[in-house]
Structure formats: C-alpha cells, structure tokens
Amino acid sequence: MLTVGLTGGIGAGKSEVSRLLVEHGAVLIDADRIAREVVEPGTPGLAAVVDAFGPEVLAGDGSLDRAALGAIVFTDPDRRAVLNGIVHPLVRARSAELKDAAPADAVVVQDVPLLAENGLSDLYDLVVVVDVAPETQLDRLTRLRGMSEADARARMAAQATREQRLAVADIVIDNDVPLDELREAVARVWEGLVRRATGA
Structure with a gap:
C-alpha cells in the first residue's frame, strides 16, 4: 500500500x-467529507461543537450551520483551534478505519x-x-x-x-x-x- x-x-x-x-x-479518503460526517445530527461530534460554540451554530433542522460556525472560527485562531480539537481526532479515527479497509496493493x-x-x-x-x-x-x-x-x-x-x-x-x-x-x-x-x- x-x-x-x-x-x-x-x-x-x-x-x-x-x-x-x-x-x-x-482509493480516496476525503477528510472534508469525513469532517462533515462526524458532525451530522445525532453524532457526538455535533454535540461537542454545540457545547463549545452554543446553539447559534445549529440550523433550524438541527444540522450544523456551517456559515454561522465559519463566521466565528475563520477570524479567530483560538476559536478555530477549539473546533479543530473537536473535529480532527474524529476525522483521524475514521480515516484510519477506511485506510485499514483498503486492499494491500x-x-x-x-x-x-x-x-x-x-x-x-x-x-x-x-x-x-x-x-x-x-x-x-x-x-x-x-x-x-x-x-x-x-x-x-x-x-x-x-x-x-x-x-x-x-x-x-x-x-x-x-x-x-x-x-x-x-x-x-x-x-x-x-x-x-x-x-x-x-x-x-
């Protein structure tokens, strides 16, 4: 591999x-796609994001409001670091699972x-x-x-x-x-x- x-x-x-x-x-492992998956409604990832940033980052349907979250984190490195600390470990774990499932060659x-x-x-x-x-x-x-x-x-x-x-x-x-x-x-x-x- x-x-x-x-x-x-x-x-x-x-x-x-x-x-x-x-x-x-x-075999593609798309970190952006996985990053969306790990904060879908009902996931521990989304719950952690809401705990950190408040319910204003939720859309009306309970999904993550990416624009609202982006407005917070893209101009504030400290807040971005908090978000990365939640999402990155989840993405790494899922990426490792997908890599392990790929053929040996x-x-x-x-x-x-x-x-x-x-x-x-x-x-x-x-x-x-x-x-x-x-x-x-x-x-x-x-x-x-x-x-x-x-x-x-x-x-x-x-x-x-x-x-x-x-x-x-x-x-x-x-x-x-x-x-x-x-x-x-x-x-x-x-x-x-x-x-x-x-x-x-």
Whole structure:
C-alpha cells in the first residue's frame, strides 16, 4: 500500500485532482467529507461543537450551520483551534478505519486540506500538492463560489502560505492550466504512484 497525502489551498482545484486520481483507481479518503460526517445530527461530534460554540451554530433542522460556525472560527485562531480539537481526532479515527479497509496493493490518497498547517506530511509515503497562484485562488473563490473578496482573502489567510505547502511537497501538480493539461499531469503522476506502490 502506498499512502499519499493530497493537499492544496482553498480554490486550488484539489477536488478535481482527487476525482481524476479516483478515475485512475486510487482509493480516496476525503477528510472534508469525513469532517462533515462526524458532525451530522445525532453524532457526538455535533454535540461537542454545540457545547463549545452554543446553539447559534445549529440550523433550524438541527444540522450544523456551517456559515454561522465559519463566521466565528475563520477570524479567530483560538476559536478555530477549539473546533479543530473537536473535529480532527474524529476525522483521524475514521480515516484510519477506511485506510485499514483498503486492499494491500492500493494507492490510498488522503485528501487533507490542512496537511501543511498541522505538520502531517510525515504520516504519508508521499505528499502531492495542487498548486495555483494566489490570484487564481481569489478569482475562483469569488467568481465560482460566490464569496466576497474579503471572505475569500480571510479563508486564504487562515491556511498555510503557498511557500509552506510547497515546502512539504514531494510532487507538485500545477493547476494554473487548462483541464486537458491537468488530466495529462495527473495521469503522469498516477503512473509514478503505481510504480512506487508495486515496486516496479
């Protein structure tokens, strides 16, 4: 088994790269998706978040109001640390379960948005960073996701810098390119990962 940590800044296109890797045969463990699962209604994770941040982070249907929680934590590092202290251990435990269930010869790609921020590179055989210029991130967040420029900049500032991410990269995938070029780049990376996984 080859374990790959996949990361990139918000708006870098990490989801597209992970989707392409899955098309090639990767086993994907998506930390963002798991982070949503562990705070679904009825979970201990959601109860802990409400204990820490109050009932105002709940939507009318009892689910987590992500916008309300985001408004609290994205501008306050201490509050963000509290949230991470609740969610991250739950995500790690579920990720470990999924990894253990993967075939012995699998390339397991763990999509980890905060890999650089949390010093997690040593947990993986290889780290792949999806890289774009900060201007590209800002454009995608405002144009494609409808964020205000201030909100987009705050979210970018809450993450590692481009330089910090590149410093932990074993492989860099440039996503400031058209989709067909990205597909070709991911295919080349996949071939290398398979060689590593199989010892070929």
